[in-house]
Amino acid sequence: SQQGEEDPQALSIQEGENATMNCSYKTSINNLQWYRQNSGRGLVHLILIRSNEREKHSGRLRVTLDTSKKSSSLLITASRAADTASYFCATAGIKAAGNKLTFGGGTRVLVKP
Amino acid sequence: EAGVTQSPTHLIKTRGQQATLRCSPISGHTSVYWYQQALGLGLQFLLWYDEGEERNRGNFPPRFSGRQFPNYSSELNVNALELEDSALYLCASSFINPSEQYFGPGTRLTVT
Numbered sequence: 001s002q003q004g005e006e007d008p009q010a011l012s013i014q015e016g017e018n019a020t021m022n023c024s025y026k027t028s029i030n031n032l033q034w035y036r037q038n039s040g041r042g043l044v045h046l047i048l049i050r051s052n053e054r055e056k057h058s059g060r061l062r063v064t065l066d067t068s069k070k071s072s073s074l075l076i077t078a079s080r081a082a083d084t085a086s087y088f089c090a091t092a093g094i095k096a097a098g099n100k101l102t103f104g105g106g107t108r109v110l111v112k113p
Numbered sequence: 114e115a116g117v118t119q120s121p122t123h124l125i126k127t128r129g130q131q132a133t134l135r136c137s138p139i140s141g142h143t144s145v146y147w148y149q150q151a152l153g154l155g156l157q158f159l160l161w162y163d164e165g166e167e168r169n170r171g172n173f174p175p176r177f178s179g180r181q182f183p184n185y186s187s188e189l190n191v192n193a194l195e196l197e198d199s200a201l202y203l204c205a206s207s208f209i210n211p212s213e214q215y216f217g218p219g220t221r222l223t224v225t
Contacts, residue, residue, distance in 0.1 A: 005140035014213060022210065033213070040150075040201060042117075098146065099207070100158035101214060 006089060006104040019076040021107040024091030030092045032065055033101070034074050037086045046074075047088075058087050079111045085096075115140065117217035119204050125223045126194050134189040134220045138206030144168075145187040146207070146214055147179060153201035159202075162187055194224045 007022045021076040023032070031050045035043040045079055049056045049065045049072065056063045086108050090101040118137045126132050138145050147159040158171040162181035170177075176192040185206075191198055201221050205214035 035216070040219075040221075042119075042203060043205075043216035045213070045215055048213055072169075099161050099163075100146070100171065101148075101205075102158070103148075103156035105155050 006087075006107045008107060010108040012109070012110045012112065013079055015079060015081055017079055018085070019079050019109050020073060020113070021087055021109070022071060022073045023104050024071045025089075025091050025102075026070065027091075027093055028078065029067070032063075032072050033092075034061075034063060034072075035088045035090060037088065037106070038084075050090065063077045076109075079109075081111050081113045083109060084111045085109060091112075117206050117215055117218050119202075119217040121220060122218070123221050123223070125225065127225055128194055128196060129182055130194050132191045132194060132198075132222055134167070134191075134202050134204075135186065136189070136204030136206075136217060137186045138204075138210075139215055142206035142208045143185055143213075144207045145181055146205040147184065147187070147189050148203045148205065149173075149200045150195070150203060150219075154200075156203070160189065166187070196224050198222060199224045 003028050005024050013019050031048055033048045034046040047058045047063050049063050060077045065072045086106045088106045089104045117191045120135045144163040146161050148156050150156045151161050160179050161169040165181050179189040181187045201219045203216050203219045207214045
């Protein structure tokens, strides 16, 4: 079953604009991660935010985490055509249920040049 | 540093056959995870191996199995293939922080 639900399912923006996507989850977590997937290939690890962190930055990426609302957001600033991909959030539970990651359904981002 | 590698890139099998997928983790990583990404079903956890032992498995039938070798590489075996096994199979590895997993490029399995 999917732990996270991502919103929106698809996003189309112009190059240079910002892209924001959200992830909600159901159970308590140890941390939350965001991954990018290009054209149905492997997942690229973008950023990990721990449950005791509220915001984290990495280059043009900004991630927030609100554990009271069980939600996270990923902001990509000044988007580029190369950012076109699917973005997934993944959670690892407090009990680390066998170390598995539980993924959301993903947001498909299209950045138009 | 080399990332997680998987082979083959593509695999085409017919229903009832067996498929073997291979994964080599990042050097120094001892845990290997397998995930299935089937159309419409999202990314689903399959198996976790650490130090040669199966530590956890997802909600998949026993015909999905695997093993981890002394060099920490891993195989995923799928027996009695069914059409719905067609999917992208992703392998990931981790070391210190078990939940910080790094993924390979995947093997696309097509069952006809």
